[in-house]
Amino acid sequence: xxxxxxxxxxxxxxxxxxxxxxxxxxxxxxxxxxxxxxxxxxxxxxxxxxxxxxxxxxxxxxxxxxxxxxxxxxxxxxxxxxxxxxxxxxxxxxxxxxxxxxxxxxxxxxxxxxxxxxxxxxxxxxxxxxxxxxxxxxxxxxxxxxxxxxxxxxxxxxxxxxxxxxxxxxxxxxxxxxxxxxxxxxxxxxxxxxxxxxxxxxxxxxxxxxxxxxxxxxxxxxxxxxxxxxxxxxxxxxxxxxxxxxxxxxxxxxxxxxxxxxxxxxxxxxxxxxxxxxxxxxxxxxxxxxxxxxxxxxxxxxxxxxxxxxxxxxxxxxxxxxxxxxxxxxxxxxxxxxxxxxxxxxxxxxxxxxxxxxxxxxxxxxxxxxxxxxxxxxxxxxxxxxxxxxxxxxxxxxxxxxxxxxxxxxxxxxxxxxxxxxxxxxxxxxxxxxxxxxxxxxxxxxxxxxxxxxxxxxxxxxxxxxxxxxxxxxxxxxxxxxxxxxxxxxxxxxxxxxxxxxxxxxxxxxxxxxxxxxxxxxxxxxxxxxxxxxxx
Amino acid sequence: xxxxxxxxxxxxxxxxxxxxxxxxxxxxxxxxxxxxxxxxxxxxxxxxxxxxxxxxxxxxxxxxxxxxxxxxxxxxxxxxxxxxxxxxxxxxxxxxxxxxxxxxxxxxxxxxxxxxxxxxxxxxxxxxxxxxxxxxxxxxxxxxxxxxxxxxxxxxxxxxxxxxxxxxxxxxxxxxxxxxxxxxxxxxxxxxxxxxxxxxxxxxxxxxxxxxxxxxxxxxxxxxxxxxxxxxxxxxxxxxxxxxxxxxxxxxxxxxxxxxxxxxxxxxxxxxxxxxxxxxxxxxxxxxxxxxxxxxxxxxxxxxxxx
Numbered sequence: 001x002x003x004x005x006x007x008x009x010x011x012x013x014x015x016x017x018x019x020x021x022x023x024x025x026x027x028x029x030x031x032x033x034x035x036x037x038x039x040x041x042x043x044x045x046x047x048x049x050x051x052x053x054x055x056x057x058x059x060x061x062x063x064x065x066x067x068x069x070x071x072x073x074x075x076x077x078x079x080x081x082x083x084x085x086x087x088x089x090x091x092x093x094x095x096x097x098x099x100x101x102x103x104x105x106x107x108x109x110x111x112x113x114x115x116x117x118x119x120x121x122x123x124x125x126x127x128x129x130x131x132x133x134x135x136x137x138x139x140x141x142x143x144x145x146x147x148x149x150x151x152x153x154x155x156x157x158x159x160x161x162x163x164x165x166x167x168x169x170x171x172x173x174x175x176x177x178x179x180x181x182x183x184x185x186x187x188x189x190x191x192x193x194x195x196x197x198x199x200x201x202x203x204x205x206x207x208x209x210x211x212x213x214x215x216x217x218x219x220x221x222x223x224x225x226x227x228x229x230x231x232x233x234x235x236x237x238x239x240x241x242x243x244x245x246x247x248x249x250x251x252x253x254x255x256x257x258x259x260x261x262x263x264x265x266x267x268x269x270x271x272x273x274x275x276x277x278x279x280x281x282x283x284x285x286x287x288x289x290x291x292x293x294x295x296x297x298x299x300x301x302x303x304x305x306x307x308x309x310x311x312x313x314x315x316x317x318x319x320x321x322x323x324x325x326x327x328x329x330x331x332x333x334x335x336x337x338x339x340x341x342x343x344x345x346x347x348x349x350x351x352x353x354x355x356x357x358x359x360x361x362x363x364x365x366x367x368x369x370x371x372x373x374x375x376x377x378x379x380x381x382x383x384x385x386x387x388x389x390x391x392x393x394x395x396x397x398x399x400x401x402x403x404x405x406x407x408x409x410x411x412x413x414x415x416x417x418x419x420x421x422x423x424x425x426x427x428x429x430x431x432x433x434x435x436x437x438x439x440x441x442x443x444x445x446x447x448x449x450x451x452x453x454x455x456x457x458x459x460x461x462x463x464x465x466x467x468x469x470x471x472x473x474x475x476x477x478x479x480x481x482x483x484x485x486x487x488x489x490x491x492x493x494x495x496x497x498x499x500x501x502x503x504x505x506x507x508x509x510x511x512x513x514x515x516x517x518x519x520x521x522x523x524x525x526x527x528x529x530x531x532x533x534x535x536x
Numbered sequence: 537x538x539x540x541x542x543x544x545x546x547x548x549x550x551x552x553x554x555x556x557x558x559x560x561x562x563x564x565x566x567x568x569x570x571x572x573x574x575x576x577x578x579x580x581x582x583x584x585x586x587x588x589x590x591x592x593x594x595x596x597x598x599x600x601x602x603x604x605x606x607x608x609x610x611x612x613x614x615x616x617x618x619x620x621x622x623x624x625x626x627x628x629x630x631x632x633x634x635x636x637x638x639x640x641x642x643x644x645x646x647x648x649x650x651x652x653x654x655x656x657x658x659x660x661x662x663x664x665x666x667x668x669x670x671x672x673x674x675x676x677x678x679x680x681x682x683x684x685x686x687x688x689x690x691x692x693x694x695x696x697x698x699x700x701x702x703x704x705x706x707x708x709x710x711x712x713x714x715x716x717x718x719x720x721x722x723x724x725x726x727x728x729x730x731x732x733x734x735x736x737x738x739x740x741x742x743x744x745x746x747x748x749x750x751x752x753x754x755x756x757x758x759x760x761x762x763x764x765x766x767x768x769x770x771x772x773x774x775x776x777x778x779x780x781x782x783x784x785x786x787x788x789x790x791x792x793x794x795x796x797x798x799x800x801x802x803x804x805x806x807x808x809x810x811x812x813x814x815x816x817x818x819x820x821x822x823x824x825x826x827x828x829x830x831x832x833x834x835x836x837x838x839x840x841x842x843x
Binding site: 125218 | 566567568569571572573574575576577578579580581584585587588589613616617618619620624625628629687691692698700788789790791793794797798801804806
């Protein structure tokens with residue numbers, strides 16, 4: 001029944017019913033049940049090389065399998081490859097594929113399949129969003145730019161089950177990159193037979209735990225156990241349905257009505273109540289995503305004025321923002337790289353340890369040093385994209401800046417695409433809201449955004465020393481050395497204040513008590529093959 | 537009659553063309569593009585994607601390409617849903633939107649005409665004022681207030697009906713959205729019918745019928761209803777078009793994957809071909825419905841049939 005928690009009597013009755021089933025069936029998890037998952041927006045594509053949304057990735061991780069993958073707790077493990085050797089100072093990789101691995105049509109998964117798929121990913125004709133993620137493979141850059149043929153990509157098959165990849169430089173996170181759906185193999189024959197439509201139900205041949213049986217546009221994607229999957233014995237749930245639910249409030253209603261076992265999100269307005277009512281079902285976990293305000297450094301007043309930027313950063317009471325405005329367990333951000341990133345121990349703003357009063361005092365001092373004050377007040381614009389949360393945060397920051405520094409900030413609310421094009425043009429923006437979601441579990445995915453020539457660097461930040469530290473990190477084959485360079489780079493970045501990191505996102509799900517095997521991890525990856533459903 | 541219909545269809549072509557040109561210019565004038573994201577693509581990737589979708593060509597060339605596809609009946613590939621063509625996306629959403637729209641128009645006609653006739657027959661009594669008052673409320677309360685209220689009462693509090701499209705019993709899940717969508721239409725139909733019926737009842741031929749001793753029911757049924765419904769019929773064309781293509785709010789609240797939602801998401805994603813496809817499709821539907829209304833008018837009012 002929607003909106004009503006089960007009465008005790010109902011729970012008791014369900015328990016009795018459970019016992020009845022258990023006594024006849026021997027207590028095994030319910031494999032015949034369908035796992036109903038909330039997905040969020042409609043996946044824009046199930047073609048590994050054409051999708052880019054997290055929603056598409058969630059479905060694709062059930063369908064396909066890369067050389068490496070993650071456990072439910074987010075530990076990197078071999079998947080399609082059973083193991084590998086690294087040679088040539090971290091530049092050469094030899095992967096040993098599992099001879100028992102099969103496509104969903106029963107054919108073996110071979111090294112040639114991976115070669116074909118990697119080539120398709122970088123082929124300019126594929127027009128993939130994610131081809132830049134393999135930019136470190138030898139010749140990838142030139143192939144994407146159309147300067148070399150795809151055959152030059154340094155990914156080779158040596159026999160049926162050995163795959164060799166050569167990198168241009170040591171890339172310590174390369175094994176983590178391989179977990180991304182854009183690195184999953186596509187089935188050559190079905191692709192050649194069906195062309196653009198190969199990723200459709202009845203046509204898509206997959207090498208993961210599940211196979212695609214239905215895709216009702218705007219409604220759901222339905223998957224079924226891949227009987228040929230090499231690790232099929234450990235898949236517990238026969239059927240998985242990913243439901244498209246654009247509105248978190250609608251999703252919550254469906255969860256309460258028992259139509260969903262897992263939600264993709266939790267609506268902010270219901271959060272506090274859910275924490276009271278269903279604390280055990282609410283899973284809130286840090287996520288590799290930073291919410292920030294960026295400065296346009298190409299124009300006054302923020303160009304060449306780090307003191308002003310620092311003052312504005314210190315005047316923001318992040319504790320109050322995450323406690324009272326967002327209120328879903330987000331962590332105040334005192335650094336750019338989120339905590340929880342592998343092999344990294346980031347630097348924090350020195351003022352992170354101060355009390356908010358002390359920070360305010362410091363902020364006023366820096367503000368004066370920057371040349372502003374009562375006789376020379378600062379008037380700026382804050383731009384953000386249309387959303388209730390963004391609006392409330394902007395209102396709070398506007399009043400914090402007014403109270404602490406006397407800054408008059410005007411709020412400018414823009415549609416997402418309008419804001420994006422303004423941010424890129426760097427003409428009218430002064431302070432803008434944005435966020436950065438890590439692509440893989442490594443500090444590099446955050447730091448490379450701020451490089452002078454990074455396309456996603458919307459601030460215009462350009463510091464040769466920072467660029468050189470990140471570049472030097474990329475040359476290191478020893479993880480400790482590399483980490484040292486990255487941490488140094490972040491310290492420089494934070495000192496320069498091109499951005500104000502405000503908070504680190506959390507992933508938020510409601511998970512039914514029937515679901516077993518759910519693990520919390522910073523990537524928010526939850527493969528259906530790890531989950532099982534206990535009998536009702 | 538056939539000649540009249542053919543002429544009307546032919547005269548619709550320039551209108552349609554104008555709609556296409558305007559829509560094409562407007563989607564391309566909107567800031568941003570279909571492949572823009574916070575994650576800005578490196579120039580090489582951006583070039584490859586632009587080339588794959590011919591976005592690197594000049595605007596007139598792109599328009600020519602689109603138009604020539606359209607003439608062959610091809611609405612093009614969606615820029616956002618890259619596995620699907622625009623025709624497939626519209627094809628998936630249309631049956632739902634049609635069902636939702638036609639059901640709510642049917643409901644609106646049934647309830648609205650009955651209430652309108654009832655009010656007209658009881659003209660200037662307390663019942664009449666009650667019915668017209670309710671109709672006024674129906675028109676003035678917006679659907680984004682009514683729909684969540686219906687969900688709150690019937691789905692969340694009482695638990696009688698599913699809260700969303702994909703939940704619960706398939707037979708009942710359309711009931712709340714149909715009612716939410718029909719309410720304002722019921723109000724309009726009631727008011728139009730009432731006015732038409734009051735006019736009809738005071739006309740000469742009704743007075744004659746009454747003088748001949750016919751009862752009120754047969755007068756309404758056989759003489760007054762047809763002329764009284766003329767304003768309703770002319771309202772029907774735009775009304776159907778509106779409920780079939782413009783149910784965005786109801787679709788969002790109930791999570792129905794219909795045309796309205798598709799259009800809004802298309803616009804937000806700058807999915808040029810999808811937006812254009814839906815605009816062209818809806819324009820064609822509206823033109824067609826207006827034509828049908830004209831023909832129906834001829835059937836109801838014999839004076840129009842005369843040349």
